[in-house]
Amino acid sequence: MDGVKSLKLPKVKRQELLKETIEQTPFITDEELAKKFSVSIQTIRLDRMELSIPELRERIKSVASHQWNETVRALPLEDVIGEIVDLELDKRAISILDISQEHVFSRNNIARGHHLFAQANSLAVAVINDELALTAKSELKFTRQVKQGERVVAKAFVEGDNDKGLTIVHVDSFVDNEKVFTGVFYMYRTAEEKGES
Amino acid sequence: MDGVKSLKLPKVKRQELLKETIEQTPFITDEELAKKFSVSIQTIRLDRMELSIPELRERIKSVASHQWNETVRALPLEDVIGEIVDLELDKRAISILDISQEHVFSRNNIARGHHLFAQANSLAVAVINDELALTAKSELKFTRQVKQGERVVAKAFVEGDNDKGLTIVHVDSFVDNEKVFTGVFYMYRTAEEKGES
């Protein structure tokens, strides 16, 4: 099929392609890779080692767990938009999100509001120490435009519960200490603070 | 850990629980299941057969490939979220969004708030007859949970401008005529109210 022209690639080149190939189609076995590059399985395995690419099953697992992370029951970190850099359940959390091309309007390079919201909202969910946390209500303000290339730091802190049992979480987002977004999230939670299955 | 009380469950009951358990945590091995239910591995395997539940690796694979298929670099937060079915600039707009797997929390199949927000927010942006429209402020309420498989219809109508020159857009989202989300968006615009591109 997509044979490699019988030209035996030099090692580095092959490894580059190998990496790409696996990134694109992580479900490929060493055997198939060996055929594809016309080398032995062992060579592929050496390559994987040198590139520290895990084996098929681990790759599949990691792809799968992105969607269905088992640790979600404890901490939905995988589901968070942005990257969590600090987290103390039911107290506070911080995440960062680098605004890249896919977050902005193509015309003016300004970040689209829903990404800032998503970052803040998912942080509010993550900070809640509960399996089921949902946003019931929120008030937001976008105080400054965020441009492509900027790094948004969202800081959440849990204020406590209101009369209706909703947990109030404040999230403020900054770019270089300048506030770009502020929001209050009223979170619904199962309130069964612990018991698992 | 979460042993099953040494009470040996009847077969049917065990199989029910088995099914649930696997649905919830598909990464569990037969061995772990055997321990959990205090039966032998073989029993678990018989159970799986009778329930036609595939083995661990197949389960993982299917979870992974599901995700992979949907992830063909078509991220949910990209263009206009949802599909616009009606639009009269500076007046009203309607969009629909079918809630699928990628919109929900894996644990409970409830749609994540930021998707509803994204749909509403991008609709609010779209309805503004201006090249540059940004959300300055908004107030939202999530009035009902939305589950996977449901179709969310978001309806936006432009109320007008407030004293600060922000355009006020109301967006209400429904599933089967039941309101699931309501929001007011205060939109910043360049104010050059005119033709489009």
Place this chain on the structure above:
DNA sequence: ATTACTATTAGTACCAAGTCATAATTACGG
């Protein structure tokens, strides 16, 4: 009690897709 049947457990051989370690072979540059 004997039979019948279901449920459960045990044990074997086998498989895929690996790891790990060791050795042999080939390729290539100086």
Place this chain on the structure above:
DNA sequence: CCGTAATTATGACTTGGTACTAATAGTAAT
């Protein structure tokens, strides 16, 4: 031609299974 790097081969072992066979325990019916 020699030395080193790259590649290939080989074998033992691992996980998490399938497929199949056989044995055992428990219960109900006759």
